[in-house]
Amino acid sequence: MTSMSRARVARRIAAGAAYGGGGIGLAGAAAMGLLLAEVQLARRRVGNGTSPHVPNADGRYGGTYAGPGQTPLRLTMLGDSTAAGQGVHRSGQTPGALLASGVAALAERPVELRTVATPGARSDDLDRQVALVLAGPVPDICVIMIGANDVTHRMPATRSVRCLASAVRRLRTAGAEVVVGTCPDLGTIEPVRQPLRWLARRASRQLAAAQTIGVVEQGGRTVSLGDLLGPEFAANPRELFGPDNYHPSAEGYATAAMAVLPTVCASLGLWPAEEERPDASRREGFLPVARAAAEAASEAGTEVAAALPTGPRGPWALLKRRRRRRVPEQEPAPATPSS
Numbered sequence: 194m195t196s197m198s199r200a201r202v203a204r205r206i207a208a209g210a211a212y213g214g215g216g217i218g219l220a221g222a223a224a225m226g227l228l229l230a231e232v233q234l235a236r237r238r239v240g241n242g243t244s245p246h247v248p249n250a251d252g253r254y255g256g257t258y259a260g261p262g263q264t265p266l267r268l269t270m271l272g273d274s275t276a277a278g279q280g281v282h283r284s285g286q287t288p289g290a291l292l293a294s295g296v297a298a299l300a301e302r303p304v305e306l307r308t309v310a311t312p313g314a315r316s317d318d319l320d321r322q323v324a325l326v327l328a329g330p331v332p333d334i335c336v337i338m339i340g341a342n343d344v345t346h347r348m349p350a351t352r353s354v355r356c357l358a359s360a361v362r363r364l365r366t367a368g369a370e371v372v373v374g375t376c377p378d379l380g381t382i383e384p385v386r387q388p389l390r391w392l393a394r395r396a397s398r399q400l401a402a403a404q405t406i407g408v409v410e411q412g413g414r415t416v417s418l419g420d421l422l423g424p425e426f427a428a429n430p431r432e433l434f435g436p437d438n439y440h441p442s443a444e445g446y447a448t449a450a451m452a453v454l455p456t457v458c459a460s461l462g463l464w465p466a467e468e469e470r471p472d473a474s475r476r477e478g479f480l481p482v483a484r485a486a487a488e489a490a491s492e493a494g495t496e497v498a499a500a501l502p503t504g505p506r507g508p509w510a511l512l513k514r515r516r517r518r519r520v521p522e523q524e525p526a527p528a529t530p531s532s
Contacts, residue, residue: 252525255297
């Protein structure tokens with residue numbers, strides 16, 4: 194599917210989400226029926242994240258930066274098993290811990306991490322997760338990773354985007370910055386064969402593009418995870434996928450965290466001002482939001498953020514391709530009451 198075609202589909206899905214439209218089929222019912230045996234085989238071979246282990250990474254990072262009167266930044270992870278870090282064995286290997294460590298180092302300020310993400314969650318669980326978040330002190334920034342289970346459970350894309358956009362709106366209204374890692378490319382899961390692999394990839398990228406439109410229109414930023422689970426994972430599946438061949442390994446989570454960290458830091462005002470301007474040499478610039486969303490869905494680590502409010506083809510967005518930053522693995526200090 195071309196970028197322009199994906200942009201049109203994403204805009205239709207996002208419009209349906211905004212105005213209460215029905216689901217838009219990402220694959221015909223007849224085709225899915227023919228693939229039923231393939232789906233069942235893939236589920237048996239993948240395991241679909243049956244490992245219950247999710248390390249508890251909550252706590253304070255960057256304690257060495259603590260000073261008199263300095264309160265920690267609050268970072269909260271929402272979403273599914275990818276946001277929680279299912280599939281790794283140490284808390285320091287989870288994306289939340291990696292992001293908290295990276296933010297603490299760049300801000301030279303402690304970061305308090307809280308995780309409400311739930312393995313198996315779909316976008317309709319975000320309402321519950323946001324309620325948990327807003328029951329306490331409002332975080333400085335929330336990172337959401339969601340979408341894979343929406344695709345595998347065939348949730349209507351319009352409903353998926355509507356739930357995500359509502360979550361972003363509530364968090365932004367409360368005063369939190371929001372960064373969303375969009376739906377990963379499920380066509381890279383090793384045991385999934387053709388033609389299911391092609392359908393999974395198409396559905397994943399369509400949802401990722403539609404998610405981007407919904408998030409940006411509510412004042413959040415997105416980072417594409419699709420291709421991070423694409424060429425790099427397909428070329429090195431034994432290294433980048435975990436033992437269940439479904440969830441990322443420690444190296445896989447580190448790769449995703451490296452892509453998301455610059456956008457998290459930019460949202461918190463920790464990035465140099467000169468790096469916020471579009472760099473033509475990196476193919477950055479202002480685009481209609483649907484086109485920016487479609488391009489981001491096809492390229493790993495691409496950020497999309499709101500820019501000009503309107504344009505000849507609707508809202509515009511800034512597309513950025515930030516340089517990735519690796520962070521060392523750290524274990525949290527015991528969680529302490531936030532001041």
